[in-house]
Amino acid sequence: MEGRTRTVAFVTLGCAKNEVDSRDMAALLAQAGYRIADDPERADAIIVNTCSFIQPATEESIEAILDAAALDGVRGGAxxxxxxxxxxxxYGDELAAELPEAAAFVPCSREDSIAEVLxxxxxxxxxxAAAPPADAAADGGPSAxxxxxxxxxxFCSYCTIPxxxxxxxxxxxxxxxxxxxxxxxxxxxxxVLVAQDTGRWGTDLPEPSTLAALxxxxxxxxxxxxxxxxxxQPxxxxxxxxxxxxxxxxxxxYLDIPLQHCNGDILKAMNRTGDAGRFLELIGRLRRDVPDVALRTTLICGFPGETxxxxxxxxxxxxxAELDYVGIFPFSPEDGTRAAELPxxxxxxTKQERTQRLxxxxxxVSSAVIARRVGRRVPVLVCGIEEDGQRFGRTQAQAPEVDGATFLDAGEPGDMPTCVITDTLIYEMEGEVCGR
Ligand code: SF4
Structure with missing residues (x-):
């Protein structure tokens, strides 16, 4: 393979934070002279950037690794x-024995060395080696x-992230x-500013600062x-x-505030704070102080001891609470966490039944809340055009990937026309352009 530019393909699992990590690794590889390929079947190397914070995510990652391992080039060793x-x-060293298909393992903390590994x-x-850096803006439409x-x-008691x-x-x-x-x-x-705990940004810097200042x-x-x-976090x-x-x-x-539960005893067992009263007070304050604010949360059903x-x-x-968006997940007992050992x-x-009921x-609730947006005039970020010419985008009330889309009648990707919302269907909205 001497004497030519090598290509690397990424397969990225998990959340937006992992997408950022893949983008950062791609930029480092581009600086080192690699080209980023879209198609793993035509690449000289494949990187599967895994997610593993709960068991279903780990299983999905293993599936992606095995799919990549089944490609001819990987099977043949080239x-x-x-x-x-x-x-x-x-999982550290345990993985090498479990996944002999992999040529190398690069944990999050060593991703800066990805070019040397390859x-x-x-x-x-x-x-x-003098190739230009990867175009960080080439992917993902008008949003990053x-x-x-x-x-x-x-250290929430159920969470592996720390x-x-x-x-x-x-x-x-x-x-x-x-x-x-x-x-x-x-x-x-x-x-879109992301982190595991966005609101804490700046408090640990040599010159402390705040997310608000940033x-x-x-x-x-x-x-x-x-x-x-x-x-x-609240x-x-x-x-x-x-x-x-x-x-x-x-x-x-728009604020995304993971509450996880509302019962004070369950939150305490989660090593978190708060209760329904305090959360409702917070939600009321946000609605009062931020006009038309959209609120998202995530909740866990079936935490140990939940009656x-x-x-x-x-x-x-x-x-x-009448929140705009609620992500609901069944509790997953993860090895190495305290919650997995709780009585x-x-x-x-029961977990599945409660999850579905909630x-x-x-x-x-959200359908009714979102339906109240009909008649509002709001800017829409046009994100793309479907094959049949249908434009789609998002309002400020819709985060990428999780909150649905707004379909509109005009505009090019990257435009931000003002639209009047004409209809809604559960999480999706329709709008007509009424100004630029
Ligand atoms: S705040 Fe809790 S749930 Fe979120 S990453 Fe940290 S430990 Fe995990």
Whole structure:
């Protein structure tokens, strides 16, 4: 393979944070002279960037690894298969014995060395060592994720993330500003700030700062770009942050606050704080202070010890809170977590039944909440055009990938026309362009 530019294909599993990690690895590889290929069947090496925070995610990652391992090049030994990300971080050396198909394992903490790993596997650096960096804006339409920190110190009793990703560490403000500026210059119209615990950003820096100060600076510097905040723990919703969101038209009136439950005893067993009363008070404050704010949360059903009464309390909470979007998951007992060892494990049938019951309630509540948007005039970020010419995009109330789309009658990807919302169907909306 000496003397030519080598190609690498990525298969990325899991959440937006993993997508950012794949993009960062791709940029490092491009700097080292590799070309990023879309098609794993035509690549000189394949990287599967895995997710492993719960068992179903691990199973999906294993499936993707085995699919890649079945490709002719990998089976024949000519194409090395690299397993990166959360699985090697979580399972360490055990993996080598379980997955002999993989040529190397690169945990999250060593992803900066991805080019050296591939150079080693392919027998030296790629020929085109002066290749330009990967175009960070080439993927994902007009929207891009930017990770502002990694790791988590909260140690919720059910969660593997602190073991996989390590202690919380904020990325420096200058690095984030530089990354955002490059994405905006490359045409991105929406920057989605992500982390495991977004609201804590800045508190651990040598010169401590806050998420509110960061997003305020970014919104001022890029007035034509939307900024969206994901994964803010309730404790991270400060008055300063609410002011920042309320006072900038380009900070999306949208907050994603993972609550996980509303019963105080269950939250305590989760090593979290709060209760239904405090959460309803927070939601009321946000609705009062941030006009037309859209709110998303995630909830867990069937945590160990959850009684039918506590589950009913969660159902009542979902009805009363009237959140725009609720992600609902059955509790998953993960090896190495305290919650997996707690007494009172709820059986699988009950967990599934409660999850479905709560999803039905949340769908009915959210459909009604979203239907109230009919008649509003709002900017829509046009994200793409389907084969039949149908335009689709998102309002500030819809985050990428999770909250549905808005279908509209005109506009090119990257445009942000004003639309009047004419109809809704559960999470989807329809709009007509009424201004630029
Ligand atoms: S805050 Fe989120 S990432 Fe951190 S331990 Fe809790 S669930 Fe896990």
């Amino acid at each position: 194409v090395p298969l690299v397993v990166a990300g959360c699985m090697p971080a979580r 150079d080693g596997l392919l027998g030296g650096p790629s020929a085109c 994720y930017v990770k502002i920190s990694d790791g988590c110190d909260r 073991f996989i990703r390590g202690r919380y560490h904020s990325f420096p403000q200058q690095d984030i500003q530089r990354e955002v500026a490059a994405l905006v210059a490359a045409g991105k119209r929406e920057i 997003v305020d600076t970014l919104a001022e510097a890029h007035p034509d770009t939307w900024f969206r905040l994901m994964y803010i 404790e991270g919703i400060t008055d300063e942050l609410v002011d920042a969101v309320a006072s900038h038209g380009n900070i999306c009136s 039918e009464e506590q589950f009913e309390e969660l159902c009542d909470f979902v009805e009363e 009172g494990q709820v059986d699988d049938d 999803r039905d309630i949340a769908d009915a």
